[in-house]
Amino acid sequence: MDKKFQCGRFEFVLNRPIVMGIINVTPDSFSDGGVYYSIDAAINRAYKMIDDGVDILDIGGESSRPGSDRVSSSEELKRLLPVIESLKNCGVPLSIDTYKPDIMKSVISMNVDMINDICGFTKPGAMEAVASSNCGLCVMYMNGNISNMHDCFPNMDVVKDANIFFTKQLSSFIKYNSSIMNRIVLDPGLGFGKTIEQNYYLISQLEKLRVLSCPLMVGVSRKSMIGKLVDRSVSERLCASVSCALISVMYGANIVRVHDVAETVDSLKILNAINSNEAR
Template identity: 50%
Template sequence: MGILNVTPDSFSDGGRFLSRGDALARAEQMLADGADMIDIGGESTRPGSQPVSLDEELERVIPIVEALRSMNVPLSVDTYKPAVMRAALDAGADMINDVWGLRREGAIEAVADSQCGLCVMHMLGEPQTMQAREPVYRDVVGDVREFFEERVDALTKAGISSDRICLDPGYGFGKTEQHNYALLACLAETQPAGTRFPLLVGMSRKSMLGAVTGRKTGERVAAGVAAAVCAAQRGAVIIRVHDVAPILDGLKVWKATEDAGRIRHH
């Protein structure tokens, strides 16, 4: 999943793809590099970010969805606003990626009658304040799993088919470095008991990578490759990234190794 931020303030590429032409060129480059889908975001949710108005988010996102629809690639829209969800689906989006896990009033209703995919993300607190105080969990892996169980229950009770749902533990969203790595190490254990929902991960360029490498945001590509391979080994099926080509190279080497091992053991 290639990240297309049409925002002035995203933590790693804010302001770079605000114009329609730049955004389309960026999407085309990510597809050429091997992205399978594009995730379009019109409001930064980095720690400390300020919310944008509904009209501004619509103005940033909807023309891009309409323009990319002809590329015949699955389009995801990263939003928690029900009105943006509706407009994005009307414009041709295939998936809603919600950092609030469809907890905002009207969010479930906005998507219930469509057939779009839904990404339910875990977040402790909210973007403005989630990293301001030290996040506290009883057991971060168990707490995230319980959150997913509750959200899946709410969605399925609303008539949403479980095969529309994928889950994202929300790296960096109200978590310390230790929490993030515990969630990576035990990724498969965040699944609600007895289920096999697709797992989506987004660690690209994040501070959890900088914390262990000491590298600045733009210098975390190698760390991102390692994180993506660790996630794939632990069951992630959608990996949300800025740096499509190098991360895909890393995943290809991992997959070739896995496939060779399987052939030998059969």
């Protein structure tokens, strides 16, 4: 029987890869900083992704690129709330990319469907903010913390450390809500405190990260781990990003977080067709 993922108002049967589209309502994100900073631009981008076949929209109001400045909760909400209000009935789940518990509470009150936390709900109050909701929850594994999240730790056994972290966080979540497991997704956090070699190793070992049978999400789109390998600028990383998303699915990812929705959806349709023929 295919595993199900409860994502707020929506439920996914994970019999195919899920595509999450990135909407950065920020002036300084590494890939598209400023392009969708205005409310109208972000909304138009979201509806284009919906037309292209996106399954989940992931909206972020603070950049996590190397060197980016932290923003206040009030500024983050100022960026997020108008976009959430405009898209709340768009027909696909809305995920909010935030690590701040007060932001989580505010957006959950607006009936968003998922919280995507790069800190893996380690901030004081984060678990309490989300445990009693019906939101999907993405627990990301970061080496280090929010202040040094792009420093590398080359001697670390990233698979072992990720499993320790996921097991600890899931155990804590279960104490808050024993029925929470069908709402949790795990993300190895590619690019956050890992070397290039560690990032690609984590992709090759995805199935070893499936703690308590949780679905897995991978976000690699346009990241420096791709640019440094293929020697391409951010704007030239489309083919490599789509390839990496496709390979991640082949190694076990259930959800891929991407900028280029149409191209990823098309590629996954081919993979799904091949897999369907293999199952006959």
